[in-house]
Amino acid sequence: MNADKTPAFLKLETKLKNLRQQAIKDDFNPDQIGETFYNCIERFDVQKSNSNCLLICLVGVGIAVALCGVALNSIQSSLHHEPCLINKDTLPPSLIGPITDCSMCEDLLSIPLYDAITKEEFEMRHAYTNRPALIRNAIQNWTALTQLDFNYLKEMYLSSNIDDIQENCAFFAYRTDFLSLKDAFESITPEMQNLEDGAPNWYIGWSNCDEHIRTMIKQMTQKPYFLPERSVCYSTWIFVGTPGIGAGIHIDSVELPSWQAQIMGSKTWTLTPPPECENVCQTISATLNPGDIIVVNTNQWYHSTLVHKGSISLSIGSEYD
Structure with a gap:
C-alpha cells in the first residue's frame, strides 16, 4: 500500500x-x-x-x-x-484568498489615532499596509458638514430617475426590509427619523452610480488631504442610519483599501482580525465624530458599526489605490 x-x-x-x-x-x-x-x-x-x-x-x-x-x-x-x-x-x-500577513495587526492595541498626518507618513504607515488609521478633524473644510443630510440626499435622489441610476449599483438594506434605495427613501418618513428611545432602528448603505449626483457631492467634499498624490478615489459609498446597530460584523469583497468620512452623528467601528491572526492580534475599535476619517482595508478586517445616540449617522467614503 x-x-x-x-x-x-x-x-x-x-x-x-x-x-x-x-x-x-x-x-x-x-x-x-x-x-x-x-x-x-x-x-x-x-x-x-x-x-x-x-x-x-x-x-x-x-x-x-x-x-x-x-x-x-x-x-x-x-x-x-x-x-x-x-x-x-x-x-x-x-x-x-491568500493567508493574511498578521504583521498588519500583531502589535495594535487600538486603532492608530492622529490629529494630523502628512502624506509621506500616511503612505509609509497606512496607505497600503492594511493597518487602519483614524484621522481627527480631517474634513473641516468640507461644506458637506453643513449642507448634507438625509433629507438632502432623499430629495436629490428622488428627483432623479433613481430606478435607472441604481439598477446596477449596490444597495445594502442590512436588517431592514427595504427592497431598494428608492423604496428606502420613500418609506423612511419623518417619524422614522425620530431619535427618541424606542424609535425604530434602521441603517442602509449604497454606492452612487449617477454622474450628476456624484458631481454635486464632489462639490461638497474633497480627496482626503493625507492620501498620496498619485492615489485615485473611486465610486462614492454612502451610509446612513439611526442610533443602534449599523452594519453587523462582516468582511467585504473588494480589492482596495478605503476611507470613510463621518459627516453627521457619531459611529463606533469595531475591527476584528481574520481568523489566522487571532493568536497574535486582537479586536480593536474607535469612535468617529463629525469631521473624522477612518481608513480600513475592509477586505482584510472583519468590521461592524454602532451608531451613537443623539443624531442620525451619515458618512461618505470611497476605495482608493
Whole structure:
C-alpha cells in the first residue's frame, strides 16, 4: 500500500467518492453542489456572531478542500476525468484568498489615532499596509458638514430617475426590509427619523452610480488631504442610519483599501482580525465624530458599526489605490 494512503486517508477518500456519486445519482452536478455550498457559507458569514465559530468553519472547509486536492493528486489515474465535489470558483473569496500577513495587526492595541498626518507618513504607515488609521478633524473644510443630510440626499435622489441610476449599483438594506434605495427613501418618513428611545432602528448603505449626483457631492467634499498624490478615489459609498446597530460584523469583497468620512452623528467601528491572526492580534475599535476619517482595508478586517445616540449617522467614503 502506498505510504501516503493511510487507513484514515482511504476511508476519507471512499466517503468523498461516495458522496459525489450519490449527488450525481440525485441529479446534481458539481456546479449545483458548489452553488449550494456557497449559499450556505454566505448565510453563515452574515449570521456569525464571533470569529471563533468562523475559525472552526474556515479550518474545516480548508481541510476538506485541501484533502480533496490531495485526493485528486494521489489518485489521478482513477479520478483524472472526474471533477472535485466542490468547484473552488464557487467559494467566497474569504475562504480561498491568500493567508493574511498578521504583521498588519500583531502589535495594535487600538486603532492608530492622529490629529494630523502628512502624506509621506500616511503612505509609509497606512496607505497600503492594511493597518487602519483614524484621522481627527480631517474634513473641516468640507461644506458637506453643513449642507448634507438625509433629507438632502432623499430629495436629490428622488428627483432623479433613481430606478435607472441604481439598477446596477449596490444597495445594502442590512436588517431592514427595504427592497431598494428608492423604496428606502420613500418609506423612511419623518417619524422614522425620530431619535427618541424606542424609535425604530434602521441603517442602509449604497454606492452612487449617477454622474450628476456624484458631481454635486464632489462639490461638497474633497480627496482626503493625507492620501498620496498619485492615489485615485473611486465610486462614492454612502451610509446612513439611526442610533443602534449599523452594519453587523462582516468582511467585504473588494480589492482596495478605503476611507470613510463621518459627516453627521457619531459611529463606533469595531475591527476584528481574520481568523489566522487571532493568536497574535486582537479586536480593536474607535469612535468617529463629525469631521473624522477612518481608513480600513475592509477586505482584510472583519468590521461592524454602532451608531451613537443623539443624531442620525451619515458618512461618505470611497476605495482608493
